[in-house]
Amino acid sequence: MITPRVLRGMRDFLPAQMIVRQQVIATIRAVFERHGFEPIETPVLEYFETLTGSIDDEKLIYHFEDHGGRDIGLRFDLTVPLARFVAQHQNELTFPFKRYHIAPVWRADRPQRGRFREFWQCDADIVGSSSMLADADVVSVMIESLEALDINEFTVRINHRKLLEAVGRYAGVDEERAGSVYRAVDKLDKIGPAGVEAELVEHGVTPESATRIVELVRASGSADEQFARASAALDGIAGAEEALGELSQLFDALAASNVPSNRYRFDLSLARGMGYYTGPVYEASDEEFNMGSLAGAGRYDGLVGRFSRQELPATGISLGIERIFEIIQERQGGSGAASVSQLLVTVFNDEQSADSLRLAAEMRDAGVRAETYLEPRRGLGRQFAYAEARGIPYAAVLGPDEVERGVVGLKDIRTQEQVELARGELPAEVQRLTSNG
Amino acid sequence: MITPRVLRGMRDFLPAQMIVRQQVIATIRAVFERHGFEPIETPVLEYFETLTGSIDDEKLIYHFEDHGGRDIGLRFDLTVPLARFVAQHQNELTFPFKRYHIAPVWRADRPQRGRFREFWQCDADIVGSSSMLADADVVSVMIESLEALDINEFTVRINHRKLLEAVGRYAGVDEERAGSVYRAVDKLDKIGPAGVEAELVEHGVTPESATRIVELVRASGSADEQFARASAALDGIAGAEEALGELSQLFDALAASNVPSNRYRFDLSLARGMGYYTGPVYEASDEEFNMGSLAGAGRYDGLVGRFSRQELPATGISLGIERIFEIIQERQGGSGAASVSQLLVTVFNDEQSADSLRLAAEMRDAGVRAETYLEPRRGLGRQFAYAEARGIPYAAVLGPDEVERGVVGLKDIRTQEQVELARGELPAEVQRLTSNG
Numbered sequence: 021m022i023t024p025r026v027l028r029g030m031r032d033f034l035p036a037q038m039i040v041r042q043q044v045i046a047t048i049r050a051v052f053e054r055h056g057f058e059p060i061e062t063p064v065l066e067y068f069e070t071l072t073g074s075i076d077d078e079k080l081i082y083h084f085e086d087h088g089g090r091d092i093g094l095r096f097d098l099t100v101p102l103a104r105f106v107a108q109h110q111n112e113l114t115f116p117f118k119r120y121h122i123a124p125v126w127r128a129d130r131p132q133r134g135r136f137r138e139f140w141q142c143d144a145d146i147v148g149s150s151s152m153l154a155d156a157d158v159v160s161v162m163i164e165s166l167e168a169l170d171i172n173e174f175t176v177r178i179n180h181r182k183l184l185e186a187v188g189r190y191a192g193v194d195e196e197r198a199g200s201v202y203r204a205v206d207k208l209d210k211i212g213p214a215g216v217e218a219e220l221v222e223h224g225v226t227p228e229s230a231t232r233i234v235e236l237v238r239a240s241g242s243a244d245e246q247f248a249r250a251s252a253a254l255d256g257i258a259g260a261e262e263a264l265g266e267l268s269q270l271f272d273a274l275a276a277s278n279v280p281s282n283r284y285r286f287d288l289s290l291a292r293g294m295g296y297y298t299g300p301v302y303e304a305s306d307e308e309f310n311m312g313s314l315a316g317a318g319r320y321d322g323l324v325g326r327f328s329r330q331e332l333p334a335t336g337i338s339l340g341i342e343r344i345f346e347i348i349q350e351r352q353g354g355s356g357a358a359s360v361s362q363l364l365v366t367v368f369n370d371e372q373s374a375d376s377l378r379l380a381a382e383m384r385d386a387g388v389r390a391e392t393y394l395e396p397r398r399g400l401g402r403q404f405a406y407a408e409a410r411g412i413p414y415a416a417v418l419g420p421d422e423v424e425r426g427v428v429g430l431k432d433i434r435t436q437e438q439v440e441l442a443r444g445e446l447p448a449e450v451q452r453l454t455s456n457g
Numbered sequence: 458m459i460t461p462r463v464l465r466g467m468r469d470f471l472p473a474q475m476i477v478r479q480q481v482i483a484t485i486r487a488v489f490e491r492h493g494f495e496p497i498e499t500p501v502l503e504y505f506e507t508l509t510g511s512i513d514d515e516k517l518i519y520h521f522e523d524h525g526g527r528d529i530g531l532r533f534d535l536t537v538p539l540a541r542f543v544a545q546h547q548n549e550l551t552f553p554f555k556r557y558h559i560a561p562v563w564r565a566d567r568p569q570r571g572r573f574r575e576f577w578q579c580d581a582d583i584v585g586s587s588s589m590l591a592d593a594d595v596v597s598v599m600i601e602s603l604e605a606l607d608i609n610e611f612t613v614r615i616n617h618r619k620l621l622e623a624v625g626r627y628a629g630v631d632e633e634r635a636g637s638v639y640r641a642v643d644k645l646d647k648i649g650p651a652g653v654e655a656e657l658v659e660h661g662v663t664p665e666s667a668t669r670i671v672e673l674v675r676a677s678g679s680a681d682e683q684f685a686r687a688s689a690a691l692d693g694i695a696g697a698e699e700a701l702g703e704l705s706q707l708f709d710a711l712a713a714s715n716v717p718s719n720r721y722r723f724d725l726s727l728a729r730g731m732g733y734y735t736g737p738v739y740e741a742s743d744e745e746f747n748m749g750s751l752a753g754a755g756r757y758d759g760l761v762g763r764f765s766r767q768e769l770p771a772t773g774i775s776l777g778i779e780r781i782f783e784i785i786q787e788r789q790g791g792s793g794a795a796s797v798s799q800l801l802v803t804v805f806n807d808e809q810s811a812d813s814l815r816l817a818a819e820m821r822d823a824g825v826r827a828e829t830y831l832e833p834r835r836g837l838g839r840q841f842a843y844a845e846a847r848g849i850p851y852a853a854v855l856g857p858d859e860v861e862r863g864v865v866g867l868k869d870i871r872t873q874e875q876v877e878l879a880r881g882e883l884p885a886e887v888q889r890l891t892s893n894g
Binding site for chain 2: 021022023024025026027028030031032033034035038039041042053054055056057058059060061062063064065066067069070079082084085086087088090092094104105107108109112113114116118119124126128138146149151153154156157160272273275276277278325326327328329359360361364367373374375377378380381382384385387388389390391392394395396406409410412
């Protein structure tokens with residue numbers, strides 16, 4: 021006998037979990053499609069060379085030699101495959117190209133609470149537009165998706181990569197240390213202002229510069245005040261004007277798109293780790309469940325150019341769908357087993373099973389999700405217990421007498437109450453009882 | 458620059474293809490759920506030992522050593538992971554357990570027309586019932602799924618593994634050659650009766666036995682006549698009575714479930730290759746597009762026992778979803794690009810882009826899938842061409858004059874005709890124009 025087990029960091033999903041996951045994905049897909057994003061799919065396996073160069077740590081990639089001696093790997097995100105896809109199908113696509121992709125990815129990371137080796141990503145990106153209208157589109161999709169999922173306590177922080185570069189210049193940090201500025205500032209929430217200063221100094225930034233940087237990025241006041249202060253402080257610094265101009269356009273476009281203004285704000289301390297961002301960056305944090313980042317991303321104008329002679333600007337978002345699943349599941353915590361079935365048609369005995377099959381078929385024809393109990397030799401009590409364990413809310417009961425009289429017993433599994441109905445009334449009654457509210 | 462390419466036998470799916478694939482999957486899911494099948498998901502990667510032992514050729518499995526030195530592989534079907542899943546979660550599941558799983562699998566096979574190294578499977582199985590009601594359930598799901606997809610010319614052939622064993626006994630073939638009987642009989646359609654006889658003889662069956670086998674399995678006449686003839690011929694042969702009894706129950710249950718009788722028939726020559734079947738086997742063949750098997754499967758009572766001390770009977774079907782995608786796409790051939798968007802809101806110029814964003818947001822709030830053109834510096838002609846290339850059927854046109862008058866121009870991209878509407882009427886009109894029929 022082989023011991024049944026899954027690999028560490030990977031998961032089976034049982035029906036109750038899958039039903040929630042499918043509902044979440046359906047909700048998000050509806051928002052994506054309402055904005056005109058279209059689905060694509062790419063292979064799970066890619067040439068290893070396609071996958072390298074964009075991940076901080078290549079050791080995280082599952083890779084191996086296939087039967088033909090090719091070096092191949094499992095995708096670790098959906099952005100690199102998108103860049104490869106767009107370069108490869110350039111002549112078949114219409115730009116700006118708006119696509120979504122909801123699928124699993126793999127990382128050979130150390131598993132820990134909330135971090136898995138196989139997990140799903142949920143991305144919406146626009147390739148081929150450098151307009152801030154594109155950034156506003158993905159940010160509104162991010163906000164609408166979270167709202168559609170009834171995640172109420174969240175804010176999207178928005179910054180611009182070129183503004184952070186300008187902060188470095190403003191503080192007198194030389195260009196080659198610019199990267200350490202992002203990484204240190206990114207940790208402001210975690211390690212505090214003193215921690216950021218210490219880390220900057222550790223990376224060769226002078227103490228004076230470190231102080232100036234931290235003072236600027238942690239500025240208090242409203243987002244508008246912060247934006248005004250950053251504009252004043254960075255006046256005349258190379259790159260700052262362009263970045264501030266783009267952010268203004270982005271904020272204007274969000275306002276015009278009726279995105280509630282309490283859902284997003286400027287935050288000069290937002291850096292985001294990934295090396296490939298080139299413009300605005302966004303991150304949604306949940307403030308209710310304190311589960312950290314719910315969604316994020318930004319503009320990455322250089323990525324498609326890795327696979328194509330033609331550079332194509334791109335921007336997009338990635339919803340932290342595994343965290344979202346956790347939040348929704350936590351919220352539904354007490355609500356018991358979910359089931360897709362609305363009705364279990366019980367079987368009186370072996371001889372009468374045809375009657376039950378007929379009734380179940382009738383119910384399905386009328387649009388009810390109905391199944392027949394499949395072990396006709398078991399008693400009714402056992403069949404009701406089955407419905408209860410599965411979370412099926414109602415059971416139909418019929419013996420020879422009911423069949424002859426054209427009626428059916430309808431049992432509420434939770435209350436144990438049973439009523440008798442004319443057979444023709446059953447579908448509408450089950451629909452009524454199992455519809456929400 | 459890295460050349461953008463996919464691995465041989467693997468595929469990208471562009472939006473037009475993905476939209477069809479998603480529609481097909483949604484249709485099938487609705488049928489599965491109407492019968493009470495519930496979704497599960499298992500990891501793509503499994504321990505290699507989990508995957509071995511059930512596939513005819515283990516070389517087809519993509520496998521490798523992971524970072525922790527574990528021998529792991531990509532699943533090659535969804536049935537073996539189901540057996541592992543059921544054994545592992547036995548105490549969390551309610552039996553009979555009805556699950557569906559729609560997901561990709563991998564086989565390092567020689568790619569050829571219609572055969573891929575990454576492809577999707579679409580399975581519905583019932584574990585924990587040995588009743589023929591379970592087999593009738595999965596066969597009706599198979600038939601209803603194909604009908605729901607408007608695949609009209611198909612028939613499900615049904616046989617029983619133990620009946621084929623009995624045929625071997627009837628012809629005097631010794632037990633150890635029973636396997637070669639299935640495999641040879643399975644090829645009747647391809648190599649004809651003489652071919653089957655030759656192959657049987659090649660595998661050590663006497664010419665007399667080979668002739669008796671072929672005469673019995675290729676019997677002509679209606680399915681009922683064939684069934685009667687098989688019953689008569691195999692009378693008294695060990696195992697035949699049980700198998701014939703089960704098939705009778707299965708046919709009765711299908712009739713009671715209102716499955717049209719022209720959709721299925723007994724066929725003693727149906728064998729199906731996989732070694733693990735133990736009871737009834739089914740196969741749906743398409744007779745319109747001549748694309749071979751559309752769906753198939755059968756009962757496999759021994760598989761869960763590989764992973765558990767407790768044997769659990771199981772039966773199920775697998776829809777040949779890649780072939781179904783091909784059929785649907787072929788059928789839709791001439792109907793042009795599909796799009797999820799119903800409306801492109803054009804942008805008059807850079808300054809007026811806020812007006813367009815506002816209109817698009819209004820439309821989406823009213824339930825229309827609407828997107829704004831994202832490159833505001835391009836002329837209207839270019840924007841209409843974009844809608845046409847994307848397959849977006851309508852475009853909204855608004856400049857400062859329209860905004861002031863509270864109206865919008867609605868352009869039919871196909872006919873190029875444009876009408877003017879009050880702004881408030883736009884959502885309903887777009888919904889009306891883009892609804893089917």
